[in-house]
Amino acid sequence: MADARMPTPAPGSVAVPTARPGLADGVHRFFDSDVWFSFKRSPITIGAAAVTLLYFVMAVFGPWIAPHDPFDLAKLDLLDSLIPPAWMADGEARFPLGTDDQGRDLLSAIIYGSRVSLVIGFASVLLSMVIGIGLGLISGFVGGAIDAFIMRMAEIQLSFPAILVALLINGVIIGYFKTHPEWQVDQVTLAYVVLVLSIGLSNWVQYARTVRGSTLVERNKEYVQAAHVIGIHPAMIMWRHILPNVMGPVLVIATIQLALAVITEATLSFLGVGVPPTEPSLGTLIRVGNDYLFSGEWWVTIFPGAALAILVLAVNLLGDWLRDALNPKLR
Amino acid sequence: MVAFIIRRFIQSLFVMFVVALVSFAMFQFIGDPVNQMVGIETSLAERAALRERLGLNDPIYVQFWHYIVNAVSGDFGLSYQHKRPVADMLLERLPATLELSLVSALFSLIVGIPMGVYTGLNRDGFLAKLFLTISLIGISLPTFLIGILLIFVFSVMMANAPPIPVFDLFTIYPSALQLPSFGRGTTVDIGSWRTGLLTTDGLKALIMPSITLGLFQLTLIMRLVRSEMLEVLRTDYIKFARARGLANRAINFGHALKNTLVPVITITGLQVGSIIAFAIITETVFQWPGMGQMFLLAVQNVDIPIMAAYLMLIAFFFVVINLIVDMLYYVVDPRLRVDAGKVSGHG
């Protein structure tokens, strides 16, 4: 929803970690590093990492773990709808967490839904990262009119709520595929594309600003000037020398943005731009369950809500830790 | 300085122009306003005639041109749905949104800064870690769910809970703690500004929406203050202060906190724009009669004049706030003056 904006000229708001190029002995070095040390020292972080890992495992191996296939409509029976969790009076053992309004097993729906939410989250973070880093590097390195233009673009972007970007992209894409029937996309794929594009496109600004700030600092350092003098192509300088230096803060933003993307997906679903309820994400499950909050069928919304909250909480805690751990000034 | 302001002003105009252009480009995809303006029995010929009269058959650039020409003269058109001037409608809704935004910003500052200071000073304390974790829950649930849960507890459960007698001494009436689930409560008109800040009723109505809206900023500010505190406390200047033997309290609050406030105020300033924009969901859940709610209804009903005017207004807020922030930097930080042309943005 709201984006965390970080003005770099403000005294030291984004830290630039020391460069560590070279991945050859990266793994070995990692276990020796301060980062690993600080990880070992923090039980909350270890817990958060474990939970996150669990979700990833669930996402990857969902079809083998889940007791039912909630996306197979032919197996849904409307007469199984709104059965309470197994431990309650009317509960049934085959539906451990009960069923939703269409007779879907909630446990399976949550497992599959986490998978959907994570895929959308990752894809959109990747998209905004690529756009943001690219524009940030160019903006900081080239400067001048191009810099001003990109930064004004960032302002424009910020004045459009993600909701509206989603509505726009939704319309444009549906319009596009309508006129190009050869693509043969179904509503589910379409919804994925819409969500990834709209969340991805609304969140690039933060990367761009951070990267630009770091680039401005690096650009004037002697090694960059030297590389420039000996005729190395600017693109190469950015790629080899500046980029590795900004990856720390970018990684921190990316972690927090992943959590934000998952939440945004849920919010967009509330506004009607989301994955179709036939193959629900966590957000869609919550949106649908929302109708049953007062009526006594609390499990339809509370379980997916809790699943979402735990996932986002764990990812955020990881992001928190990463922010501190990668900030050399705090060691 | 003057040249800087002029340049930024021109850039801001450009931003507004692009916002208008992009808004227009997207409207044609949102749906057909005509179907929302007529009853179901209205004939196709009448629908087509209305579409023609609204100019919806003109090319987008023609519609855009008409819109800009009118907008420059202050005419934003009539709402398709409500048949009233859009400017009037937005101005009527503005106070509700601004009051909600300001109160929620205030809430997040008043709670966020002390929590940030505390967690920064006691970095490894148990309580600090607990605060940090709990504050995350606020951003781990979608806003709409938080709002509905609050309503469930403070409107429904409180209203229907039986009185609780305490040792025959007195009785607690939970219903007295009940908060309104929708609307602004009783409002008072001061000129054309309709405020809910002057009645008990109105203030009560503000509580749940501003918490819902402010929770996200609260988490953000708390974290920001904490990390700023952590960094400042490690600077030489604080170490020097300690070496001079100044009291801890004087160092923490006199020196450290003061230094963290600049970025905090900046970010809060910048966030005000975001809060207004993101009040959409909170306003919808609590039936808060602000601009965000009106905007969402306009999207549902394809009320193009309202959507366009709202987006322009939001863009205007962003542009003005950015401008002010940049000018403040310019005044505060002398380093930027040398390089103003290149580092004119704020990040």
Place this chain on the structure above:
Amino acid sequence: MRKTLMAAMAAAVVAGALASPPAEAKTFRWAFQGDAQALDPHSLNETFTLGLLGNVYEGLIRRDPELKIEPALAESWEIVEPTRWRFHLRKGVKFHNGNDFTADDVLFTAARTRADGSDLKTRLAGVTDIIKVDDHTVDFVTDAPNPILHYEWATWYIMDKEWAEANNAGSPTDVTGGKENFATRNTNGTGPFMLVSRETDVKTVLKPYDGWWDAANKKHNLTEVVFTPIGSDSTRVAALLSGEIDMMYPVPVQDMNRLEGDANTSVLAGPELRTIFLGMDQELDELQYSNVKGKNPFKDKRVREAFYRAVDVNAIQKKIMRGLSEPSAIMISPFLFSRSAEFKRLEHNPEMSKKLLAEAGYPNGFEVGMDCPNNRYVNDEKICQAVVAMLAKVGVKVDLLAQPKAQYFAKILRPKRDTSFYLLGWTPGSFDSWNVLYNIIATPADDGRGKFNVGGYSNARIDELTTQVLSETDATKRDAMIHEAFKLLDDDRGYIPLHQQGLAWGKRSNIELAQRADNQFMLYYVNVK
């Protein structure tokens, strides 16, 4: 610390004592999910807008809680010639501003109804001439005999000529004009309530009009009415449960039990006149959004029947509508057609569906896209989802696109008509079968016939019957024709009727009111006890 806590509790106790309302206040607070678009009685032909205005304005006739026609601004009427109706206007009626109601107001209203910007032109469809006989008698001349001329006039509201003209509101608001119309936010009717204040989408306050012509028989005891739209379903339910409002509708079906179970609230449920049905594209030669190329499976009656039999309406009634629906065998409410009991739904039979699909050449089913609104009818999206799952069981893979009504209608309605399979609801505005035949069953034509026949179903005999029904004045013959038309449609499986959607209004226990099947809420039946 302890002291402040005690003080706070004491304050809470006092506040609790003050919070109980004074006994004699007859303020009635109610909520609906949206607001009337404008207060101009001729700017939008939509149930809620007209329903709200029906408390302020009146038509020549009105309908009682059973929807029977009663005299209102016209005391009586007669058909003097087959194409000439005479209305005798009520004498001594005054508008809220004190002006007298006369024939001139009726003539003025008719002209206003036909002006640009009016959405109620259909109210006078077929009327060729309106003649003022004297100050309290008006004749309506029609182009053909029309036994149901006045059926929709309960929502054709009469305006005051002098008031409208004095305030430049002589014609309905035209958004293209760029100027706000006085009648958009101000009213001057003859009805039982008058407008005190209005903020669009926020609050509308009404108070009783003491000079109402029918005040002697008034059934309400209200002194003030406050209307607030509350869009979010959960918030609306919460506001009723917490007692912030006295009445609201619609009640989400899943919350009916909760409201019934609470001692302070109850639900008034009843049948509505809206029929929910599924339509199939029978117009195009190649089905869109499908893997079937070169032909249109829906042109085959066996496929349509297979779809019909695959859908289990009883499960939908039980699980999704929670009993708030009546499975439907016919495309009109049984209350509106006397012989509807003669129709029976085809039995739910997935095995037979599979067989029919195999016979039609689709032993493994096929793929098709479905359009569905998600904020128009009661649980519309959930119904569609259930239908998709039921069709999956007979091998048909449906790709569901559920959208808000703005996008949904723009996509499926003519001229775009971009759909293969869709869910739609229909309430005949005139409470009569002809409306259904004309709008959704007759073959689409340029003159407006079949304009909501989105699937393009076509049967020449039904078209013939539709024309005859309009001018047939003998009730029995007319019903026989209607029966024949519906029978033909049923035999063709032209549509899949699902159910009559129910109405659910929630109220506090101290409120008495009358529920009308057309979902119009008349404040003059409300009592606060």
